[in-house]
Amino acid sequence: MAALLSAGLLLLLLPAAFAAEYGEANITPQTTMGEIRSNPSIAGSGLWTYAKEQKLQGAENLLNGQTLEKYVGSWVAQDCADGLNLLIENYNAGVQITYKIYSEQEIAEDSSRNDAEIYYYPASTPNAKYALILSGNVVTRTAEVKECVSTAYQLHQMGYAAFVMRYRIYPDNDQNAPLDDIAQAVQYITDHAQQFGVQAEDYAVIGHSAGGQLTGLFGSDALGYKNYGLLKPGALILAYPIVQYAEVTPAYRLGVDGLSCGKFYYEYSVADVITEDYPPVYFWYGKNDTTLMMLCWNLQEPALAKALQANQVPHKQVVYNDAPHGIGLGRGTDAEGWLNDAVAFWEAQTT
Template sequence: MGKCNQGGAGRKERNMKQAKRIAAMVLCLLALLALPAGAVMEKGEPNITAQTTMKEVRNNPGIKNSGFYTYSQDKDCPPGQALWEMTTVEGYTNEYVAEGCAKGLNLVIENYNNGVQVTHSFYTDAEKAADRTKNNTGLFYFPAKAENAKFALILAGSGANESAELEEGACTAWQLHELGYAAFILRYRVWTDASDDAPLEDIGRAMQYIEEHAAEFGIQPEQYAIVGYSMGGHLTGLFGTESVGYKHYNVPKPAALLLGYPINDMTYIKPIYHVIQDIGAYGPKYYTRNLSDEITPDYPATYHWHGVNDTLLKELAYWRQGPQLEAALQANHVKHVYRVFNNAPHVCGIGTGTDAENWLVEATAFWEEQCA
């Protein structure tokens, strides 16, 4: 009698569990049916090459729906937008970054297809409503191949109303992924949006966001690196300082700064940026500060490089750039590596087809040495 009752109770429990599973399946099906037509299966093909047109890139569901930023505002202002849309990835970027950029875009698509949230906002809706310039920021996430990996934040270069998340950012994120790291590309504020040291605030808030969501991203929250190019290298360098950097945002000190053709001294551009960004304001700003003047003995370990044929650095007085930064690092006994390549033009990113082609491999090894 008792055994029969136990058997009946067991059947009842199994039936209830089965009913719950069926109910859950029905709810999932109803949820899928409630989505807009095509939304469930709208995945992109990771088939982008250097010869894919920008229109094809932007129409790829994996790019369009992920939110990854593929624009250069100077090029895409009307009436030139239609013309640039028919340009290939290589024509839109350059011969040095195009291949890596295409691989980075394919990685975006693969991540999106796998359910990864690519685009993150590190400002709240209320903050963006109060300051419209914060709408032009973003953080693009590239997971590592394995959990608990180190991560790097990438700051591409910028000039006037243009930023290089697509050019330098995508190729660097792809190569970091191949090397086993997680990567984040930061879209920071530029030009008329960049008043009152806004780009430094963007770095600080992005780092706070990454630290707070480290478990979700599957990364180690400390011993991170920042990769910065050109103006992004200038900002990266300043973020490593005690005067205006990481301490102000209560985030860990970077284990290493990896700088590609960084701007150390903005020379004659300083008054132009002041008029555009901070007219009527007083006091030092990110663009008036020479990075070399801010370096102290406890500055993060730094790997920096540039090319002899970098015409932009020449225009900004070559000796005030890499050589002056190198002198400051030496004077303060900061652990560092300095490389000068014969052939490495500005905006060559990971250096494909140049003398700097393996710089990021060497730089990440330098980063790992600081974490040992």
């Protein structure tokens, strides 16, 4: 009898123990970052949520009391919450979220490669097109949660697969490491296209801010997909892209690569590497984007538009009156809805 009681008690306890491994998809814009990071499914998924604190000592203790809306901004808060809930639902259903894009041997050769990974948002139907999404970065800060998770959610709603990209940043961004990471991600997705249920061809790369500069360079002959032996992107989608770093380049060079020989990604202008066979480009920005204004305006979006026109590259440029830098989906601004327009452009180039 005692054995039967023990077995029964064990059976009663099993569901609770099992359930403790999973979190609820109940995140809202008012959920704190500490609560989000404590969600067992977020933690188990491997999603990097320390965007603002990346590479800083004691990162796990910073900003945990902020709400998601405060952390990412009202422009993306609801979409970001929806994207995190979708990730939780996928994880709870047995979907692997995080994929290291370098092999164990490659990581052993260079430990910084361990930071390079992708987070998978599967499409609801097989053989879907996919987009690789890059956030912006400011030295040690990135915006995967802010700019990428929200975008991934909206792409999922439109029927696409999405991969949020975490690439190497300072101080591990020397020797063109971020471009290597992007190329490695595309190669990894291509090699596992059947597993991910995606088409290897006609993919889009979406880059925000500094991620837009990397995306633009990835489309070039000199530094991009051809250099890595990869398929040509179906479209490059650039949200308020930095085209070149202009007057800050010398300081950046000194801090990242010092006296190393060669020319590295942050020393290039996207406008200078565009050729006639460059991938189709959709890009947008706001007239009140003070970040771009501070980086020598004439060398930014005007130079990009001029180069695309001169080389007759299919492109669409959209300029908004009210669209500050770093707003992601831009809810509540003139830019709201830009992703739908960008996806329509992507489809027009690949069908």
